Amino acid sequence: MIWMDGHLMSPGKDSVYGERLTVGCRVWDPSRSKLAALYHQGCAPPLEAGMKVLYLGAAHGTTVSHVADYVEVVYAVENATRPMQDLLRVAEHWENIIPIFADATRPWEYAPLVEEVDLLYQDVAHPDQPGIALANLPFLRTGGEVILILKTRSIDVTADPALVVAEGKKRCQAGGIHITRECWVAPHYRDHAALLGKK
Amino acid sequence: MRRYWFSSHGGSGDRAALGDPDEIAGRLEQPTRDREEVLPVNWQDAQAVGVARDRREYLVLLREVALHLVRRRLASALGGGEAVLLQMVRLLDGVDFAIALLADRALEWHRVVDPSFSRKFQRAPALKALLGIGEDGMGDLGGVIAMVTGLSDLRSDIKARVTRKAEEIMPNCSSLIGGLLAAKLAVEAGGLTSLASLPASTVQVLGAKTALFSHLTAGTPPPKHGVLYQHPMVRRAGRGVRGRVARVLAAKIAIAARIDHYRGELSDTFLEGAREAIRQAGMGQ
Numbered sequence: 001m002i003w004m005d006g007h008l009m010s011p012g013k014d015s016v017y018g019e020r021l022t023v024g025c026r027v028w029d030p031s032r033s034k035l036a037a038l039y040h041q042g043c044a045p046p047l048e049a050g051m052k053v054l055y056l057g058a059a060h061g062t063t064v065s066h067v068a069d070y071v072e073v074v075y076a077v078e079n080a081t082r083p084m085q086d087l088l089r090v091a092e093h094w095e096n097i098i099p100i101f102a103d104a105t106r107p108w109e110y111a112p113l114v115e116e117v118d119l120l121y122q123d124v125a126h127p128d129q130p131g132i133a134l135a136n137l138p139f140l141r142t143g144g145e146v147i148l149i150l151k152t153r154s155i156d157v158t159a160d161p162a163l164v165v166a167e168g169k170k171r172c173q174a175g176g177i178h179i180t181r182e183c184w185v186a187p188h189y190r191d192h193a194a195l196l197g198k199k
Numbered sequence: 200m201r202r203y204w205f206s207s208h209g210g211s212g213d214r215a216a217l218g219d220p221d222e223i224a225g226r227l228e229q230p231t232r233d234r235e236e237v238l239p240v241n242w243q244d245a246q247a248v249g250v251a252r253d254r255r256e257y258l259v260l261l262r263e264v265a266l267h268l269v270r271r272r273l274a275s276a277l278g279g280g281e282a283v284l285l286q287m288v289r290l291l292d293g294v295d296f297a298i299a300l301l302a303d304r305a306l307e308w309h310r311v312v313d314p315s316f317s318r319k320f321q322r323a324p325a326l327k328a329l330l331g332i333g334e335d336g337m338g339d340l341g342g343v344i345a346m347v348t349g350l351s352d353l354r355s356d357i358k359a360r361v362t363r364k365a366e367e368i369m370p371n372c373s374s375l376i377g378g379l380l381a382a383k384l385a386v387e388a389g390g391l392t393s394l395a396s397l398p399a400s401t402v403q404v405l406g407a408k409t410a411l412f413s414h415l416t417a418g419t420p421p422p423k424h425g426v427l428y429q430h431p432m433v434r435r436a437g438r439g440v441r442g443r444v445a446r447v448l449a450a451k452i453a454i455a456a457r458i459d460h461y462r463g464e465l466s467d468t469f470l471e472g473a474r475e476a477i478r479q480a481g482m483g484q
Binding site: 081085091095096102109111112 | 202203204227230231232233234235236237238239240241242258259261262264265266268269270272273276277282
């Protein structure tokens, strides 16, 4: 990972969503990207050249574009029309983003497009987020990394976030993800937890 | 069975037989709806069947196919006129809001300019009262009145378009309650597909969210109607039967929406029966 004066950067020349640039690098702002926030906390496993990534919940493609700066290929899944229009523009710009307009709860619909990946990153608003991660686990190679952003309020607004995380962790472990670390995505996001693990 | 984007039927195919990226995307456009075992693609298989010479070529072709696929699916998600209809209704609501706001503000201004002006006993909506004042010799206010007049012309234009579009997309609902109201219901439901899957009791209170939730949480009386109140049959019905009319109307709309969504054509036999049932509901106080 590239750090400059405490700022996380990703290699790239053009500013696409208004992010600041320095020589050959784009600033990866932790207030706009949960993954960047995780790196600032020193939580997440580093991105490496040659990695294949399955990104669920690609949204407008902000974080996806930074991930794509580092790795070999990103399979970016998004299910909503409006963000997909933005993601399509990003994907036209990056040669290693494979955009997929599909529902992450139905992985068999995009299985004909996706190969085995080294990292599964998930950031979706859905009541059954652990279920989605487990349904997509067949795409991950054995020993591959999982980064699961749990939006606890999407699972149950009324429940205590800590309990929701504990519940999610239990389900992931029962389904074959060995959770090695958990942390809150702070300070820019409320009630968002990250579960990190390996298959 | 393992399914690949480069051989959707599991057989082998070389590069020439596959066609260009858009043709491949066309074959993939309809995804398998049945739950299947999830098996990732092995890119070396593409190399083995001659689709790509190396990994770089594989990724370039895959990306092209994926981009075409996304464009196709976006076009079909946004096409069909439904998305446009919903946006037009939302714009109409926006224009309504703007007209009411501007007309109200302008009248307040006029009240100051003309000390003898009173709206209290006129019982006219703000727009009408404002237009009654007239444009000439009003100075700055004249400009506002011209603007509001323009907006209200725009409003009738959009309204006519919404009605026409709704008659095209939801023929049965439109025939039953008019295109504008049908379109408003579709917006409240979040689309024709959602409207077609709602129970009649939900259709009845679409647009009465505040009343419904205050009923559910605080135990106030349940709402009898939401958007449906705008239908003349409901509005003109006596207090005693209004709930019944709204309920029957909602029941018929729920069926009409299903016909619109799944069959997509006008059903005269249904409409006849529905109209009679609604008429019956309004009889007797």
